[in-house]
Amino acid sequence: MAGNTRQRPRTCVACREESFRRALIRVVRSPGGVVLLDERGKLPGRGAYLCARRECIERARKTGALSRALKAELPADLFERLEKYVDSGGAGYDGVRIRRELRSLLGLSRRSGTLHIGTDSVKSQCAKSPLLILTAADCSESVGAIAERRTGDAKHEHLRLPLSVEELSAALGAVNVQAIALPERNGLADRIKMLLKEGGIALEQNESVRTSQDTGQEQ
Numbered sequence: 268m269a270g271n272t273r274q275r276p277r278t279c280v281a282c283r284e285e286s287f288r289r290a291l292i293r294v295v296r297s298p299g300g301v302v303l304l305d306e307r308g309k310l311p312g313r314g315a316y317l318c319a320r321r322e323c324i325e326r327a328r329k330t331g332a333l334s335r336a337l338k339a340e341l342p343a344d345l346f347e348r349l350e351k352y353v354d355s356g357g358a359g360y361d362g363v364r365i366r367r368e369l370r371s372l373l374g375l376s377r378r379s380g381t382l383h384i385g386t387d388s389v390k391s392q393c394a395k396s397p398l399l400i401l402t403a404a405d406c407s408e409s410v411g412a413i414a415e416r417r418t419g420d421a422k423h424e425h426l427r428l429p430l431s432v433e434e435l436s437a438a439l440g441a442v443n444v445q446a447i448a449l450p451e452r453n454g455l456a457d458r459i460k461m462l463l464k465e466g467g468i469a470l471e472q473n474e475s476v477r478t479s480q481d482t483g484q485e486q
């Protein structure tokens with residue numbers, strides 16, 4: 268249960284299809300019994316997932332699947348809020364605009380020749396200069412651990428991207444990219460950090476993203 272949390276696919280309670288966490292909405296029943304939309308997928312409590320599409324939200328409403336999965340009564344306006352969230356492209360973590368701008372900044376970094384692509388390249392560069400290390404949302408546990416270890420002496424900074432390995436690879440025209448890095452003192456690094464902060468993502472900085480507090484529904 269403790270291993271590979273990031274890579275584990277989650278099941279939508281409405282359509283029962285598996286998907287990676289990024290494409291899903293997490294709804295959580297807090298330890299106090301309140302059911303909330305968990306935009307960043309980090310709130311403690313019992314979680315359940317829905318595909319980020321109207322079809323599944325509607326189905327969950329009709330079948331009561333979400334309420335059953337959370338073993339809780341849902342707030343009256345929850346489904347309305349979920350629909351709004353999906354229609355807006357996900358205002359927080361999964362924001363469409365932020366992800367698009369991020370891909371374009373990463374493309375710029377690559378063309379400027381300042382970007383180190385791939386875990387090995389990041390590791391060898393770490394000894395030389397302070398880096399902003401960026402990992403894919405669904406990078407392997409070992410790559411995430413490497414990035415976190417490198418930030419242990421506070422010389423480097425590590426942020427997790429709201430992009431999957433597949434999306435990150437596509438943005439860079441490469442294959443299976445789990446981690447990248449660019450010099451910490453660099454205009455593009457600053458812009459990427461600002462963009463992630465805007466999306467509420469920089470709050471995850473140097474923080475473990477494991478969801479050990481999650482229970483039942485997600486195993």
Ligand SMILES: [Zn+2]
Nearest residue numbers: 279282318323
């Ligand atoms: Zn679904």
